[in-house]
Each structure stands twice: as structure tokens, then as C-alpha cells.
Amino acid sequence: MSARRELRLNAFEMGAPGHTWAGLWRHPRDAAARYNTLEYWVSLARTAERGLFDGIFLADVVGVYDVYGASPATAVARAAQAPNLDPFLLVPAMAHATTHLGFGVTANLTYEHPYTFTRRLSTLDHLTNGRIGWNVVTGYLESGARGMGLPQAREHDARYDAGEDFLEAAYKLWEGSWEDGAALRDRAGGLFTQPGRVHRVTHDGPSYRVDGQHLSEPSPQRTPVLYQAGASSRGRLFAARHAESIFLNGQTKAVAGKAVRATRQAAKEAGRDPYDIRMFLGATVIVAPTRAEAFDLRDEYARYLDVEGQLALVSGWTGIDLSGLDAHEGLAYVKTNAMQSLLENLTLPGERPFTRADFAEFGPRGARAPFIVGSPSDVADALLSWADEADLDGFNLTRAVAPETIEAFVDLVVPALQDRGAFKTRYREGTLREKLFPEGGAHLKATHPGARFRRGGSEARASAA
Template sequence: MSQNQPTEKQREILFNAFDMNCVAHQSPGLWRHPQDKASDYKTIGYWTHLAKVLEKGKFDGLFIADVLGTYDVYNGTNESPLRTGAQAPVNDPFLLVSAMAAVTENLGFGVTAGTAYEHPYPFARRLATLDHLTNGRVGWNVVTGYLPSAARNMGQEDQMEHDERYNHADEYLEVVYKLLEGSWEDDAVQADKETGIYTDPAKVHSINHEGKYFKVPGIAITEPSTQRTPVIYQAGTSPRGLKFAAENAEAVFVTSPTKEILKSTVAKIRDHAEAAGRDRYDIKVFAMQTIITAEDSAAAQAKYEDYKSYADIEGAMVLISGWMGIDLSTFDPDQPIGSDVKSNAIQSSVATFQKASGDEGNPWTVRQLAEWVGVGGFGPITVGSGAEVAEKLIDWVDYTDVDGFNLAYAITPGTFEDVVEFVVPELQARGAYKTDYVEGSLRNKLFGAGDHVKQTHRAAKYKISNRVAAQA
């Protein structure tokens, strides 16, 4: 057994809020609800208020999704995503972080950015800049892209084949690691007013990278930040995605509609981490979940029924088609998702939908999938009082070995405010949730092992300290 395996007494549930810089993230149609503020996504006030709510509730982070294209797989046009607001329009997630960091002290920020369309050299600078400004509270959710519309608008006919996208991403991360870990020595910055030397040139090194996709000969243009490399998040659980996660990820976001599927997925992730020479618990696994809660069970159920009345089935079809890379407008709504469906988009989404079952154990039909996704996306929905929800989350953690939950919303910020008011105190009373934050960076808060990547992480091989020591 791993020495780092959490015991039942020590296990605390981790929470990320799951949001996106758009009007309809995972609950298409709910932007019409009178209590929903999602249309304020364009304002700083929306995001600073949300950040303060999450920090009050001791959330570990705000996980911000992103896409660079529209979900035009459904019907092959932009009409449905635009009409329903399904992740369109959407703004840049990176520009939100500084404002939220300014009104919080501990909340982490997992920001999504793809490897397909931006060169790693300027991107590494953006990561380091945010890590400086937040004093080490940034994570990077690495995505390889899945929307053909993004590829076309970046001058390509289509995205790369699924596994080749990961090969490209492997080299992308190698460049980022070399820049952030392997260019500047820890004491390169002298800031010596007597000598007039700010940085000692002898302690800054060119990375001399030349690979299949990128050539980056020079030095990093930023000095080392608190974490050097921000916490690496990743969401793919296809076979190739699992290999990528095992080598790079420190937190993995998964979506499993049942406890049984989630248990299997978590075990695979931990097995792959171990096979890559890491500890089984060097990856924190967050499962998507939507919580509908209130002062008692009846009020929570009434709230859920109210939310369902605003769900937009067309918008749900738009999202599912984009995730799966399959135009569901060509399917009979009462047709099950067959086992022969192939995808060049999110393969784990296809597999999840195919494994999921309806109330009677039969494969879900297209219509059932759309109804499910209508409130909170395709993760599980937990409805009940704060105590009921707390008990269910604890049960999920005990059964599946998951570390925590990526909480999607039905309405925003109302869903998160409800979790903070009703669920967090119940978890704390059961010893299953932190009562205060750990000091330090996001990485130290998650693992309690300092600000920098562990020596077993792939990035460690590029550390300048290891390189200098080897040359000594």
C-alpha cells in the first residue's frame, strides 16, 4: 500500500467550482431562470463575487473551461449553439484570474488552454505571469482540442487525429517545462542595488529545444514564479489520454454517471500513475457532480423540478454532439447510442455515454441523454438537504476512491451559494471537509509537499537544479 494513501480519518473532500466565461456552460436554457446571473459573465463583478463565495466555502479552486470554436457539429451550422447560448458566445478565461485573485487569498484557479493553436513560448510566459500575480495559485487545464470549428478558424481543415493531438501535446509540455523549470536558476535574480545587477546572466540558460513540432533555442523571458510550473490539470480518460495524464497530470477531471463507472475510472488513473513511476495518489481525481440543495429535502426537490422546467433540449443536443463529435440531429431521438460509434472528439465522452444506462438498465437513448444533460451537464445530480448531500458525497468518496468533485451549476452563482450554505457545514461537521486553508501555493494546498513539482513528475527531469547538480 502506498505510504501516501489517505486513511479514512485523514480523507477530506476537495471541491472545485466548474464554470466557463460564457452564458450557458453545462445547463443550457437555465440562463432564462429569474435567479440566474450567467448573462453577467461579461462583468468583473460577476467573477469577483463568485470568487468570494467560493473562498468563503473553502473551495480548493475555480475550474474554468474553455473552447476556441462553436459547437457546430449539431446540424453542421452555428445556428443552434447561437440560438441556445450553448457555450457561445464565450470569452477568454485567462483575463478573469487577476481580478479574482485580488479579492481572495487562498482560492486556486484552474484555467483551460489548448495546445493546438498557440505557440508554447508566449504561452509559458502567460502561465508564469499569472503564477506571479496570484502568488502561486494557478493551475493549467491542458486540453488538446476537439472542435473542428476551432481548427478551421485556425487555418486547418480539421483537428489532428485523436492520438496525434496527444503526441503534439507531449512536445508542447516539454517546451513549457524546459522554459519554466530549466532556464533560470533559483538564485538567478540578484536584484543587487549596490552592484547594479538585477539578473546574473551566468545563471540563465538557453533551452535549445528542437523537436518535431517546435524549435525554441533561447531562454525563458520570465523569472521563476512561486510554483515555476503551475499545477497541471487534465481531463482525458481515453487510453492515450490516460498515458498523458499518468506522466503530466497532478489533478484529473472525470465525468462518470454512476459510482461503479467512477470507481473503475479512478482505479485506472491510479494504476497508470504507478506504472509511470509515480505514487498512486500523486494525482488528485475530481469527478463532475451537480448539487441541488436547500434547507430540507422537499425544498431541494422542488428547486430541482423548477430548474428542469427551464432546460433546453436543443442546447443539450448541441453540447453532446460537440463532446462526442457526432451530429445527433441525424439520429432518431429514441435510438440508443450504439457501441459502433467512433469519434475524433472526446473519446471518453462517447465511452461514458455508451456505458451509461437508463432507469431499467437499458442503454440511454439520444432523448434521455439530452434530458440528463439539460441540468448540470452529463455528470450525476445529487438532490437533497445539506445533510443528505454530504452523506452521499462521503459515500461516493469511500466507494470510488475519488478525491473530490468538480461542481457544475444549475444556476449561477445560486448553486454555489447553496452548496456553501447547506453542504459545506455538514461535511465539516463530519470531519470530511477542511475548516481552513493550508498555507502556500495551490500545489502545496493540494498535496502538502511544497510549491514545486515532485521529483517523480515528468517536469522534474527538466529542472535546472537537477541539470546544474549533474554538471557539478
């Protein structure tokens, strides 16, 4: 990384009482048990905007973690991402309470159809004035597949093949159906839309078929900002082709940097500028006015970590039942249909594989990503070091105790980053895409594969009638 870029920050959240650190909802100052109230989400959004965050990244999962002990009981009892809310319904309230904050919403395309799904994203993009992103996921939980009436989840690589098909259909609807200016709103002439400027699109793919017009007029961004978290070999190719922002994890700078370099190289090979993708690394930050206070806070939080809940999460993510693993027995790599990249990170790199005891640690190994504790200066220096060495654009900040950890970050770390010239002091105007890519516009860049389906492009003409 030749020159320091302005850091980007998202609050990494989920509509659930427990997210990536099981059990912390029990902390007496934690408010996550009120996750099912509007007040909780509106307060979070206002805090994130006060801190000039780029967005709130809303995770989601369809299904329940039932790999640990071959039962969902632990996940349900310990609130390991269960119960959880539909993230789409959280956005309008938060958007109404803010002006600039973006929203990255996770949605599993396996259980959606492009025709209606594109309207849902367009609706949110309209209502937020262009502040919506979609975290494209393909689903990996067998429990989710069963819940949706399927015999099993799609095989890992086949999920991404279906994802390619889904996105092509979505691009046709978002980019190729409505011409700019088709919606006239002509009161005197009684004409709201010119029918000749709204076009039927067809898509006949291996997984999805569409024959119709996009149900929504073009939103400010047309296609929402596209997030992705694929880091396996197949997932990386998918992300390099489609993603504008990528969320990754890595327990060391070397591991994170390797993933970033591989993805940027894949993007280049796909004909894109490698830096047309913003790279966000997950991170847990515990900050206090002094280093000693921060470590005391870390120790206090650690007392509330729910080990069984944590093991239920990791078992679900990896597809390996950790209930029978001895405390210090290394996790061995086996190919599963779950998160292959995570399992590779936990077993292949580093001096030793991860153990059951590691997953129960409220610290760097338990986090599987940066776990930073210290004063505001300590934290700012650490974040910048990770960004410089791993070629990162920013961080998805994991919830620990809500809202305490994000409020402390906003009040203490943001000013320290601003003092170093590494973080903005005000928002830029424009859509989420224009904020993330100031050199571009509100719509997909011309080098993005989705732009080929814009009205006038060869693919758009071929699929329109």
C-alpha cells in the first residue's frame, strides 16, 4: 500500500440478542436483549452516524446452528444468533433517523427470486435516498434448507454457480428494464410513465427464469452497492467478479493480507480495477481512556462469554461438531459444505491449528480476526498498522457489549484517527456508492459486469423485447 487511504468503518450487527460473541447479552450494561425494539436500532444508527461510520452491516442467517451436539438446543438456549429478525425491516426506521449512514443488508439468494427481490432492494434504495447495499450470500446451513422445504443445502461451489445466474437476472432488471426519465410524473398530461421506455427483460438461466418488467422505477443507485464475503477459491472468484466491498476475517496480518492480495489479483484478471473493491476486515475493539482501564474492561466482558454458545456458533460456521473435541485437540481440516475459507483459516495457516479452548477465548484466537485492546492511541495505531500491512480499506467492528463498545469507539477512537488524518471529519454528499467511491458516480462503474446490462448495452438489447 503506497499511500494511506482514509479508513472506512461499519458497525457489524445482527438482529439478534447474540451475534459473534455468545453470552455477552447477559452483561448488566448490555442492551441487546432489546434487539426487537425500534428504539434499540434507532439509537444504534444515530450513534454510528455521529461517529461518521460508512454504514451498519447487518448480518443474517436462514436456519439455526444445529451442528453442535447434532441439535439446535444449545444455540437456542444460549442465543447463538437465535432468535433473529429480518434485517430488511430494520432499515427504514434507522434510515429515517439518519441522513448519511449506509446500510449493508444480508440476503440469501438461494431462497429468493430475482423478480421480487430486486423490487425489495429498489424500494429500500428509494426510501433511503440511495444508501443501500446488499451483502450477497448463498447460504450454507442444512437447517435453513430443510426449513425452506428442500432436502439439503446446495453444494458449496454450486451455490456460487446459482449466484452468478441470480445476479445476471438481477442486473437485467435493475439496469436494463427502465430507461432514465421514463417516469415523467406529468400531471397536466395525465402521464406518469412512458410505456415505450419501460422494457421487458427475459432471463432463462440454469437456476432462475424471468420474463417481465422491473416492478420498481430506477432507484438512486439502480443496483445497490454489492457486498460479499466469499474467500474460498470459488467464493473469491465470485467476489472478485461482482463485489464492490468485501468482508473478510484473518487472525494475522499475513493471513488477511494474503486474502486481500488474492482477491485483488482475481479482480484484475476479471477485467476490473483491483481497487474498485473496498476490503473490510472484521475486528473487535475494546477501548477505554487508559490502557489499564481497557484491559480491565476486557477481563470484565470475558466473564460473560458463553463457551457452549460460542462452540455452537463455530460448529455451525465450520460444519464440524466441536462437542466431541478435547479442549486442546487441534481442529483438523475436512471438507464440509459450510464456510470453507473459515475452516481453512482455522486449520491450515499459522504455527498450530485452532483448538476447542481457543474458541472459548475472549481474545485474538477466539475472534479469528483482530482483537484490539487499549487506549485510543493504542487502538488507532493498531488499526492503521493492520490496514497498511494487509492493504485494507477499513473494518467491520464487531459488537461486544451494546451499545457500550460502539459508543466508546465513536467517542475515543474516531477523534484519534481524525488527529492522524486517517478518518473523515464530515460526510460527503451523495449515495452510499458515491461515498465509498468518491471518484465514481451513483451507478455501477462501467467496468463492473452488471453495467453491461444497462439500456443500450449489447446484453440489454439481447434480453429486452
